[in-house]
Amino acid sequence: MKEREAKEAKALEMFKHLKEYVGKEVTCTYWWYGEKEEETADLVELSDFAYVQIGIKDIPFVSNGIAIIEIDSTDGKVLYANPYIEYAYNRMKEKDVDLAKEKVFGKRIVELEKKEREKEYKRK
Numbered sequence: 001m002k003e004r005e006a007k008e009a010k011a012l013e014m015f016k017h018l019k020e021y022v023g024k025e026v027t028c029t030y031w032w033y034g035e036k037e038e039e040t041a042d043l044v045e046l047s048d049f050a051y052v053q054i055g056i057k058d059i060p061f062v063s064n065g066i067a068i069i070e071i072d073s074t075d076g077k078v079l080y081a082n083p084y085i086e087y088a089y090n091r092m093k094e095k096d097v098d099l100a101k102e103k104v105f106g107k108r109i110v111e112l113e114k115k116e117r118e119k120e121y122k123r124k
Helices: 003-019 094-105 107-123
Strands: 025-032 035-047 051-054 057-060 066-073 078-081
Touching: 003 035, 003 078, 003 094, 003 107, 025 051, 035 057, 057 066, 094 107
Parallel strands: none
Antiparallel strands: 025 035, 025 066, 035 051, 051 057, 066 078
C-alpha cells in the first residue's frame, strides 16, 4: 500500500472508531487561529475528513486557521490524533491548508476536495 493510501486508510479507521463515541463525552484539543483550545462535551456527529460537532461547536479536522490536534474519550483513549499539525497552526492560504490535509489524510482526499471546490466555483 502506498504511503498516501495508508494515510487515508488510517484516517478512515480513526473516524470509524470515533463514530463509536457519538453521544458520549469527549475532549477535543485544537488550534483556533494560533491559539490552543479545548472543548469537552458530547460528540454529536462527525463527517469523515471534514469536521466533528462537539456539543454545539463544529470543529474542522483541518481548515483555514483551525486544526484538531487530538480527540480523547473520558477514560483517556486517543480516538483521533493528527501528529502533523504544527504548533500554533494558523494556515490561511488554500494551498497551505491542502498541504496540511495531505499530510494526515493523503493526496487522494485533497484532490477530491479540490474537484468539489472547482465545481462550487463554477456554479457561482
